[in-house]
Amino acid sequence: MTNIYFRRLLTGQALGSVIGVSAMLVLFTFIDFNGWWNTNSLANVLQFSAILGLLSMGLALVIIAREIDLSVGSVYGLAGVSFVTLEPVLGVPMSFVAALALAALIGLLQGLAVVRLKLPSMIVTLGGLFSVRGVIYVWTGGTVSTFSADARTHWLTQVFGGHFLGLPAVIWWTVLVAVLLSVMLLLTHFGNHLLATGGQQDSAESRGVRTDHVKLATFVLCSMLAGLSGIITLCDNPQTHVTLGELMELEAIAAAVIGGCLLTGGRGSLIGALLGTFIVVSVRYELIALGAPSSWYMTFVGAVLIAAVIFNQYLANKVNRSL
Amino acid sequence: MSNHPLIQVKNIDLHFGSFHALKNVSVDFHAGELVGLVGDNGAGKTTLIRVLCGIHTPSAGEVYFDGQRVTQFHPSLAINQGIETIQQSVGLCDNLSIARNFYLGREPVKRIMGIPFLDFKTMRKTSTEVIREFGLRDNVSTDDEVGRLSGGERQSVKIGRAVEFKNRVVIMDEPTNHLSVREREHVNELAVQLKQQGLLVIYITHDIFQVHKLADRIVIMENGEKVEDAKTSEMTADALEEVIRQGGRQVEKRAA
Numbered sequence: 189m190t191n192i193y194f195r196r197l198l199t200g201q202a203l204g205s206v207i208g209v210s211a212m213l214v215l216f217t218f219i220d221f222n223g224w225w226n227t228n229s230l231a232n233v234l235q236f237s238a239i240l241g242l243l244s245m246g247l248a249l250v251i252i253a254r255e256i257d258l259s260v261g262s263v264y265g266l267a268g269v270s271f272v273t274l275e276p277v278l279g280v281p282m283s284f285v286a287a288l289a290l291a292a293l294i295g296l297l298q299g300l301a302v303v304r305l306k307l308p309s310m311i312v313t314l315g316g317l318f319s320v321r322g323v324i325y326v327w328t329g330g331t332v333s334t335f336s337a338d339a340r341t342h343w344l345t346q347v348f349g350g351h352f353l354g355l356p357a358v359i360w361w362t363v364l365v366a367v368l369l370s371v372m373l374l375l376t377h378f379g380n381h382l383l384a385t386g387g388q389q390d391s392a393e394s395r396g397v398r399t400d401h402v403k404l405a406t407f408v409l410c411s412m413l414a415g416l417s418g419i420i421t422l423c424d425n426p427q428t429h430v431t432l433g434e435l436m437e438l439e440a441i442a443a444a445v446i447g448g449c450l451l452t453g454g455r456g457s458l459i460g461a462l463l464g465t466f467i468v469v470s471v472r473y474e475l476i477a478l479g480a481p482s483s484w485y486m487t488f489v490g491a492v493l494i495a496a497v498i499f500n501q502y503l504a505n506k507v508n509r510s511l
Numbered sequence: 512m513s514n515h516p517l518i519q520v521k522n523i524d525l526h527f528g529s530f531h532a533l534k535n536v537s538v539d540f541h542a543g544e545l546v547g548l549v550g551d552n553g554a555g556k557t558t559l560i561r562v563l564c565g566i567h568t569p570s571a572g573e574v575y576f577d578g579q580r581v582t583q584f585h586p587s588l589a590i591n592q593g594i595e596t597i598q599q600s601v602g603l604c605d606n607l608s609i610a611r612n613f614y615l616g617r618e619p620v621k622r623i624m625g626i627p628f629l630d631f632k633t634m635r636k637t638s639t640e641v642i643r644e645f646g647l648r649d650n651v652s653t654d655d656e657v658g659r660l661s662g663g664e665r666q667s668v669k670i671g672r673a674v675e676f677k678n679r680v681v682i683m684d685e686p687t688n689h690l691s692v693r694e695r696e697h698v699n700e701l702a703v704q705l706k707q708q709g710l711l712v713i714y715i716t717h718d719i720f721q722v723h724k725l726a727d728r729i730v731i732m733e734n735g736e737k738v739e740d741a742k743t744s745e746m747t748a749d750a751l752e753e754v755i756r757q758g759g760r761q762v763e764k765r766a767a
Contacts, residue, residue: 395616396587
């Protein structure tokens with residue numbers, strides 16, 4: 189199994205991002221050795237990569253299914269807000285479940301609109317982006333909520349928001365999710381159906397694959413990952429604000445695409461999405477560390493995105509072996 | 512040949528919006544029979560078999576499979592009943608390996624701690640045997656993506672897949688397009704072999720002369736209607752070609 193996965197990593201869609209990450213690390217080593225290679229920087233970058241990475245992996249799955257989900261930033265925000273604001277009523281464990289269920293419900297509704305009503309996911313989830321953000325404004329009334337001292341020290345809050353083996357817990361959770369999802373994508377029949385659905389939907393259907401079920405499951409999964417990310421973020425720093433998660437959908441899409449997910453469907457990997465996320469977050473961190481004006485960050489991410497797409501397209505044409 | 516047909520199509524109609532794709536079509540298909548389905552582009556051949564393999568639901572009429580009325584049309588139901596279709600443009604996903612395509616929709620699984628994982632060993636072993644038997648180059652591995660294969664090789668994978676899974680009906684939609692002369696003969700031999708094993712083979716083509724040599728019966732479609740249904744022992748290829756050339760006018764003549 190490991191052998192198969194390793195080969196997939198080297199020959200498949202993650203290759204571009206492996207090269208990208210290597211090049212970036214070499215560059216940062218030369219221009220800012222001390223600033224980059226210290227535990228503080230790395231822990232910071234890894235923590236933000238892990239948070240954004242959950243969203244990117246969800247998007248990777250949706251993009252592999254040849255759809256898109258623009259609502260993840262808003263779902264991230266709503267899950268976080270509902271987790272914190274429902275806690276006084278439901279307690280930490282139940283509000284955790286409720287927030288995650290809410291995220292799943294949003295994914296389900298959007299997925300149903302795409303597969304049952306045959307609407308383009310770009311439009312459906314753009315609607316989701318706005319309407320879910322609107323719900324956040326209505327829900328909070330623009331006010332800021334925080335956890336009580338009890339909720340902050342609750343074991344569940346600590347399991348997701350605390351530290352484990354010296355690293356923020358979110359890093360471990362993201363690694364765990366990445367492993368589970370990669371196994372699902374590459375080694376189970378659901379994964380095979382997902383790749384087939386994104387690759388050639390009519391061929392998949394002619395083999396009896398329920399592409400509608402596959403897509404529905406993917407939208408739910410993507411939303412839940414965004415929700416989980418929002419919840420974990422607030423476990424670490426339990427303060428809500430109405431802009432929570434804004435623009436994260438675009439960063440997550442950029443990360444997935446940099447990581448080798450082709451918007452034409454059927455190609456992409458979760459490890460690639462994570463590495464793409466690492467690139468996006470690192471570039472932002474390093475630009476700030478080097479004192480560049482923050483406005484340059486957008487320009488750089490844009491440049492990296494375009495370069496990555498060109499490079500990944502080139503690689504996809506070269507490499508045509510899969511499992 | 513048994514008396515009761517394996518597939519019975521009774522007075523089916525199919526509309527796509529205002530387009531009347533199938534008009535009151537009735538045909539019987541028996542097990543152990545090779546039926547040639549012939550007609551020009553847009554005659555309704557492909558539409559008819561898309562009903563049989565569950566892609567389209569007829570607007571009116573009935574379809575019986577093995578004596579049972581078919582009430583739900585879905586490709587997965589057709590596949591589960593043992594109806595395998597080899598189509599011109601669909602059936603393979605270019606982004607997946609041969610092995611993954613081979614088993615798409617019916618993947619063998621191996622349970623590890625109760626979790627069903629794909630059984631890659633079986634997938635590779637069986638699909639390798641089959642593609643070698645069907646003459647794929649030795650340097651092609653079942654781990655290669657299908658997008659890399661030539662037209663003939665792609666067809667071989669689809670036919671190999673149809674043979675490998677014990678099916679009752681194999682529908683071949685223009686199976687020899689894009690094939691070399693030798694590959695074409697191989698495919699045709701295979702069609703006859705399938706029939707001899709007691710399967711129903713429906714062979715769709717433009718080429719009446721090619722299929723006349725293989726088939727027991729020829730059904731000709733024109734403008735969504737069945738215009739001829741004759742045993743090859745009773746009608747020559749030339750006579751059948753004349754029917755096609757007339758574009759179904761013969762039917763009107765008979766009706767009058």
